[in-house]
Amino acid sequence: DAGVTQSPTHLIKTRGQQVTLRCSPKSGHDTVSWYQQALGQGPQFIFQYYEEEERQRGNFPDRFSGHQFPNYSSELNVNALLLGDSALYLCATGTGGLGGEKLFFGSGTQLSVL
Amino acid sequence: AQTVTQSQPEMSVQEAETVTLSCTYDTSESDYYLFWYKQPPSRQMILVIRQEAYKQQNATENRFSVNFQKAAKSFSLKISDSQLGDAAMYFCAYRGYGQNFVFGPGTRLSVLP
Numbered sequence: 001d002a003g004v005t006q007s008p009t010h011l012i013k014t015r016g017q018q019v020t021l022r023c024s025p026k027s028g029h030d031t032v033s034w035y036q037q038a039l040g041q042g043p044q045f046i047f048q049y050y051e052e053e054e055r056q057r058g059n060f061p062d063r064f065s066g067h068q069f070p071n072y073s074s075e076l077n078v079n080a081l082l083l084g085d086s087a088l089y090l091c092a093t094g095t096g097g098l099g100g101e102k103l104f105f106g107s108g109t110q111l112s113v114l
Numbered sequence: 115a116q117t118v119t120q121s122q123p124e125m126s127v128q129e130a131e132t133v134t135l136s137c138t139y140d141t142s143e144s145d146y147y148l149f150w151y152k153q154p155p156s157r158q159m160i161l162v163i164r165q166e167a168y169k170q171q172n173a174t175e176n177r178f179s180v181n182f183q184k185a186a187k188s189f190s191l192k193i194s195d196s197q198l199g200d201a202a203m204y205f206c207a208y209r210g211y212g213q214n215f216v217f218g219p220g221t222r223l224s225v226l227p
């Protein structure tokens with residue numbers, strides 16, 4: 001049983017570019033949440049997708065957008081990259097939309113913006 | 115908005131000894147969940163233990179146990195018989211029902227041989 005998988009594992013971009021990160025949920029999971037973890041900090045909630053719709057959103061600008069596909073996998077897109085977007089981006093999956101208790105995390109994508 | 119505080123940026127413990135990591139949180143809700151997650155160098159967040167706020171009994175998972183004080187809004191993690199593999203970042207997290215996780219800033223635990 002595969003867990004939560006994220007790709008790529010590492011990524012280097014320059015300011016102003018756009019990036020797409022991908023997440024495949026754990027088998028049986030239908031809800032995907034994205035978190036940003038800056039160096040030395042705890043993860044910060046970006047948004048959550050359930051039934052292919054964004055259900056909740058944290059305090060992140062519109063440059064951050066996402067998508068969920070019919071197979072429950074998800075993408076995180078960040079436009080007009082800033083140096084401050086450098087962070088570990090974690091995908092977490094669960095079941096049942098907002099009611100699920102537990103989250104299972106992937107190993108993240110380390111994004112460096114130069 | 116809910117907040118989670120971990121006042122110990124770093125802790126160390128001797129192998130086989132016991133260590134307690136502190137966590138406090140702020141919420142006006144009565145029904146919620148609390149978690150401790152471990153993040154080793156592999157970066158993957160691993161669930162250590164979970165507590166439901168309506169349960170008075172403290173959760174335990176093998177060598178890991180919590181001291182949940184709801185009135186004080188305190189949720190500490192005790193690791194008994196510490197092992198080298200316990201070395202990691204530990205994050206305390208709060209989740210209101212139907213909401214997403216709020217994480218604390220983390221505590222880096224070192225285990226000394």
